[in-house]
Amino acid sequence: xxxxxxxxxxxxxxxxxxxxxxxxxxTYSDILVSVETCLNQEGPEPNSVIIVVSAELDFFELVAxxxxxxxxxxxxxxxxxxxxxxITLLEKIDIGVSKCQGVYYSVFNIGSDIxxxxxxxxxxxxQREDKTVMIEPEEGVDGLTVQVHAHxxxxxxxxxxxxxxxxxxxxxxxxxxxxxQWIDQE
Numbered sequence: 001x002x003x004x005x006x007x008x009x010x011x012x013x014x015x016x017x018x019x020x021x022x023x024x025x026x027t028y029s030d031i032l033v034s035v036e037t038c039l040n041q042e043g044p045e046p047n048s049v050i051i052v053v054s055a056e057l058d059f060f061e062l063v064a065x066x067x068x069x070x071x072x073x074x075x076x077x078x079x080x081x082x083x084x085x086x087i088t089l090l091e092k093i094d095i096g097v098s099k100c101q102g103v104y105y106s107v108f109n110i111g112s113d114i115x116x117x118x119x120x121x122x123x124x125x126x127q128r129e130d131k132t133v134m135i136e137p138e139e140g141v142d143g144l145t146v147q148v149h150a151h152x153x154x155x156x157x158x159x160x161x162x163x164x165x166x167x168x169x170x171x172x173x174x175x176x177x178x179x180x181q182w183i184d185q186e
Contacts, residue, residue, distance in 0.1 A: 016122050043119060048121065
């Protein structure tokens, strides 16, 4: 694919899935704010919004309340239940990523700040540099953006954090350009 065709493909393709992680303290209003931010992106829309529903929350009630928010949008809502209450954040991320259909995913905990231009930033970054495998936040997981294929190839967070695995892979292959920092993208 030529650079011109690739840029046109990226520009016209919803390449990003947003994975929202709930916890037992998540309220409907907090979740709704995060969903609305995902649905009201400046520029391109995400491919889908995947909501990982914590074991302590009422899954069916949450789905019933949130599904109407997506009715006027092309963004696909995907809901997945984390059945065990003692699973880790990294395990919840893997649960969410298992539903990804886009090229990249970005993870956010409910209640964290999601950039209103998140999808545009990712699109722009990929158009500039097609070798990016991961964009790493300064701290934590909010904003962690990873190629879905790389996540699956490296068995996700099984046996270690996906971010550590990708940094190790980039170093071993002598291509530390695979990893970007969010601070570089804003």
